[in-house]
Amino acid sequence: MAIAKNKNEIYKILKSYMEIEGMSRYEDDVVEALKKNTEKSGFKYSRDGMGSLIMNKKGDPKGPKIQIAAHMDEVGFLVREVTPKGMILLSMVGGVWPATVIGTEGILMSSKGKRYSGVFGHTSIHIMTDSQFKNAPLLKELYLDIGLKSLKEAEKLGIEPGDRVQMSGQSMQLKANPDFVAGKSMDNRAGITVIDQLVQRLKGKKNPNDLYVVGTVQEEVGTRGARTSVSAIEPDVAIAIDTCASHDTPNAIKGIQKLGNGIAIRIKDGGTMMDPKLVDYIYKLAKKKKIPVYKFVAQGGGTDAANLQFGKGGVPTIALSIPQRYLHSPIGMASLTDIKAAIDLLEEFVLNFGSKEMKSISYK
Ligand SMILES: [Zn+2]
Incomplete structure (x- = not known):
C-alpha cells in the first residue's frame, strides 16, 4: 500500500497489519508485508540472526547512524498440554490477563499447518x-476448546505441545468517532504502520544520516530483537516506537496518557531512563513543527528502548508511545491523530538529525 493521504487511509494500512498473525518468534508474515509495502522506497533490506527486519537508507554515510525500531510481534499462547478429554491447556507468550480472552475465538495453528478455530473456555x-x-481467572485455568473429545483425537490431527494459539479480534473504525480505531495486535502494528509510512515518505528525500528502520522480533517476551539488532547495527542514537497504556477509561489508575492527544514521549519506565538531551531535541522539534506531543512517566510496561540503550558503548535512546486502550487483549483501541503525529515527528527527525545535531547531544 502507498503513502496514506489522510487518516482513513492510515487506518486501511493499519488494518492490513493488524490482521496478520505474528506471535513472538513467528513474525515472518509481518516482515513480508513490510517489505512488499515499502519495496519501491529505495531502502536496502536485511535480517539479523533472530529475524528482525533491517531497512537501511544511507542518506549521508558520514552522518550519525540512527536506529528506529518498532516491534512486529504480538502476544498469544502455545499449546502446553492436551487433557485426556481433549481440552487444550496453554502457555502464555507475552503478558495476557486471562479474563480478556475468555469467551472469544482462539485459533490453533497445528504443526502440520492446519488451522482450528475454538473458544477460550470458561464455566x-x-x-x-x-x-x-x-x-479473576488464572492462566492455569485457561484452555482452548476446539471441540475435541479426547487426547487421541488431538494426536490424530497432529496437534502437539508448542503449537501456536492466536487471539482473534475484529478491526474497526468507530462510527461515533472515526479518529478512534481498534483491532487485534494494535500493539504494535500501530508502530509498524508508523515505520511503513516513514520509509515510504522518505522516498526521494535526502536524510543527513545513515538510517536503519527496524521491525524487531520478540519484544513481548523481553525486547530480544532490539538486543540483537542493535548489536548488528551499532547506532549512534536509537528511537523505539510502540504503544503504551492509556489511562482514559473509568477504572484505570490515574495517569495522563490518553487517546487523541498526540504522540507521547516516554521519559522513564522500569527498564529505561530516556536520554534527556535527545528528549529535549525531539520535543522542541515537535513543538516547532506543530505536531501534537507531550511527555509522560510510565507506570507500567516497557519497550525496545530497554535494550536499544545497550548498543555498543551505550546509545542515547528514547521511546515514542502511541496510547492504547485494552492492551494485550483481543481488541485494542488507539487514535489515528496519535499515529499520524508519530509518523510526522519521525519524518521530521530523520530529515533534520545530522552530524551537528548529533554533536549537540553527544557525551563523547
Ligand atoms: Zn508493544
Missing part, C-alpha cells in the same frame, strides 16, 4: 462456584 455463570465468580 458458565449459572454453574460456577462463588469463588470462581469473585476471582
Whole structure:
C-alpha cells in the first residue's frame, strides 16, 4: 500500500497489519508485508540472526547512524498440554490477563499447518462456584476448546505441545468517532504502520544520516530483537516506537496518557531512563513543527528502548508511545491523530538529525 493521504487511509494500512498473525518468534508474515509495502522506497533490506527486519537508507554515510525500531510481534499462547478429554491447556507468550480472552475465538495453528478455530473456555455463570465468580481467572485455568473429545483425537490431527494459539479480534473504525480505531495486535502494528509510512515518505528525500528502520522480533517476551539488532547495527542514537497504556477509561489508575492527544514521549519506565538531551531535541522539534506531543512517566510496561540503550558503548535512546486502550487483549483501541503525529515527528527527525545535531547531544 502507498503513502496514506489522510487518516482513513492510515487506518486501511493499519488494518492490513493488524490482521496478520505474528506471535513472538513467528513474525515472518509481518516482515513480508513490510517489505512488499515499502519495496519501491529505495531502502536496502536485511535480517539479523533472530529475524528482525533491517531497512537501511544511507542518506549521508558520514552522518550519525540512527536506529528506529518498532516491534512486529504480538502476544498469544502455545499449546502446553492436551487433557485426556481433549481440552487444550496453554502457555502464555507475552503478558495476557486471562479474563480478556475468555469467551472469544482462539485459533490453533497445528504443526502440520492446519488451522482450528475454538473458544477460550470458561464455566458458565449459572454453574460456577462463588469463588470462581469473585476471582479473576488464572492462566492455569485457561484452555482452548476446539471441540475435541479426547487426547487421541488431538494426536490424530497432529496437534502437539508448542503449537501456536492466536487471539482473534475484529478491526474497526468507530462510527461515533472515526479518529478512534481498534483491532487485534494494535500493539504494535500501530508502530509498524508508523515505520511503513516513514520509509515510504522518505522516498526521494535526502536524510543527513545513515538510517536503519527496524521491525524487531520478540519484544513481548523481553525486547530480544532490539538486543540483537542493535548489536548488528551499532547506532549512534536509537528511537523505539510502540504503544503504551492509556489511562482514559473509568477504572484505570490515574495517569495522563490518553487517546487523541498526540504522540507521547516516554521519559522513564522500569527498564529505561530516556536520554534527556535527545528528549529535549525531539520535543522542541515537535513543538516547532506543530505536531501534537507531550511527555509522560510510565507506570507500567516497557519497550525496545530497554535494550536499544545497550548498543555498543551505550546509545542515547528514547521511546515514542502511541496510547492504547485494552492492551494485550483481543481488541485494542488507539487514535489515528496519535499515529499520524508519530509518523510526522519521525519524518521530521530523520530529515533534520545530522552530524551537528548529533554533536549537540553527544557525551563523547
Ligand atoms: Zn508493544
